[in-house]
Amino acid sequence: MLIIKTKLPTKNLPIRKVLSKLFQSYIYTVLDDKEHDGYKHANGKVFKSMNFKIAYVENEIHIKFVALNQADEKQLAEHTLFNELKLGEIQLTQTNISITERNSKIKSPMRVSGFVCANIKDGKSSKKIYLEPKSVKFQEIIHNNTIQKYEALFGKPYQGDLKIKLVNQKPRERIFHYSKGIMKAWYGVYEIEGDEDILAMILDTGMGANCMKGLGFLE
Incomplete structure (x- = not known):
């Protein structure tokens, strides 16, 4: 995981x-460019192999970035270190960078939490309806989405079991x-059972929709 802290x-x-x-x-x-293009599933859906979350507090920006290929974390860290972080036209000079690695084997089930996003289209207006984690439809979408992401990123079917259980959800x-645009998500705590490689993928690429827009980051 790449951690970036910077001051405006x-x-x-x-x-x-x-x-x-x-x-x-x-x-x-x-x-x-491959990371911009993404990885296409047989059904046409495109997935990304990385995830981030970003927070803005007063004049500080805190970022956590993860990638399935840890070389991407290293490349982004080195570029930021030697060239400074630039967001649009804003050049950020007071930037601290660190990389942390998981110290232990991932165990199933694992308990994680974060803002996971799932939505469906309103049949009448084509507007997106954002689903609460406690809904059956949300859980169905997240389960299918996770398996499809695995198949797209690894290029093979997922043969193991996968259980994603909602433990707790914040009401708002x-x-x-x-x-x-805007997106909606509820903070939830999840207990996830599966093979080690799919659990690692969830930690390294996020879960649900909009993982490259700041959502889906679990820890």
Whole structure:
């Protein structure tokens, strides 16, 4: 995991709503085009092999970035270290960078938490309806999405069992911004059973939709 902490030159710049978009663009600028294009499943759905979350508090930006290929974490860290972090036109000079590795084998079941996103389209208006984790439809979508992501990223069927159990969910959703749009997600605690490689994939690429827009990060 790559951890980035940086300071803005002044407090409360009006960039909160575009931060996820700016950092996503920064990632794609640094890494190979393949990571921008993604990995296509047989059903046509495209998945990304990385995930991040970003927070803006007063004049500080805190970022956590993970990737299935740890060389991507190293490449992004080295580029940021030697070239400084640039989000759009904002050059950030007071930046601290660290990389942490998992010290122990992933055990099943694992308990993790975070904001996981799933949505369906309204049949009448084509608008997105964001689902609560406690809904049956949410759990069905997340389960299928996770297996499809595995198949797209690894290029083979997933042969093991996968159980994703919601342990707890906060009652109120949080609004997340990406460019000019909004996304909704509820904070949840999950207990996940599966083979070690799919559990590692979830930790390294996120779970659910919009993982490259700042959602789906589990820890």
